Amino acid sequence: MTTERGQANLIGLAAALVLLATVTTGSVALASIALADADTDSETRHAAETLADRLVAADADHTRRANAVSENAIRALNTTAVDRLAPSVRNRSIRIRLGDEVLVERGDPEKTTVRRLVRVEQYERRTTTVDLVTQRSVSLPDRTETVELDISTDGTTTLTTVRANDRIVLRDRSGLSGTYEFKVARVNPPQLEFTTEDGVDGTVTVTWTETTATVEPLEVTVGA
Template identity: 40%
Template sequence: MRGQTNLIALAVALVLLTGATVVGVTLADSALAGADRDPVERHAATAVADRLTAADSRITVRANALNATAVDALNASRLSDLAPPATEGDVRVALDGATIVERGAPGGGTTVRRAVVVRSRSAPITTLVNLSRRSTIRLPRGVGRASVTLSPGPNTTIRSVRANDRVVLSDGAGLNTTATIHLSRFAPTTLRVDAGANATGRAEVTYRRPIVDERVLTVTVDA
């Protein structure tokens, strides 16, 4: 009787040992597979993030500064063109957690983060210049161009428009036009319309104010 009990106990022990061995091997295989996959995912995610934020990227205005319009136009096809490593698995690109483009359905994978700024422009802002007082207007830093409309009144001649003492529009016979002027984005600009004393008419300047938002770009690759 005791011998039969020992045989039963030995059989149970063998079954448990075999099961533990199978489970251990399975877990080891899974761990090795995950270890092999993680470097591939990390390399791909890092390469995509680096490419999207590079100074010469088609969606940046400089390194780590994204153009909001280009970001809005980003899709899976353009992402693959911009960053070929994005084809190495399912990919998601997000800003502050909001997905902007996704290919496939990444359920896990590896995520790489980059601190970026997103540059956009305000709605058009129009400011009137008081010709009778020879007033000036000041445009904020970051405004690279503006539209100037000049409509002089009777007995008024507008000969030039200056930006920080640099002549940007000029006509000795008089200006009566709408024109785009190009400005330095690296400093505020003071515009002055040169008209004679007691000038009448209308002068207006239209521009878009730059908007810069700090964001976190995340790239997830699930290979």
């Protein structure tokens, strides 16, 4: 009876050892799979975050400054430009969405999504003509950055100075004539003032770029 019980105990111990080995091997295999998935997820998230950061970087071709994009330029993005911008997404499925519009899509990415809020700017050139007989100043809209002047006089008027918010931007004592371009501060709406000598017969054509903007979500999805 003792011998039979001992043999049974040995058989039970062997079975337990086999079961333990099986469970341990399976656990190691599952752990390896989990680690591999975690590594893949980490790489994908890094690629998505890198692309999102590059899309809103100040030095990108389609941005005016950090987190401010030109609407026309960003809508012209394609997969070639995206791969050049963020090499880590090459050969991966990607989707870039601005607001409700998909800008770029390759494959069917569903793995990792990163979002940013961006200022989307639209630009339109505007022109007005200042008649120096009746007008010596003009106010331009807020956020005007660059101004172009086309100065034309009849020879009896000498336009010597142009000021923007009391700052002299152009001066020529012998007379300004022709086309000029200069930048103005974005802090306040610019007001241009014109100083003349002699007669007051002449015109100044003022051209500027008017900026309007909205804030929209930029969504980047990256897959395998």
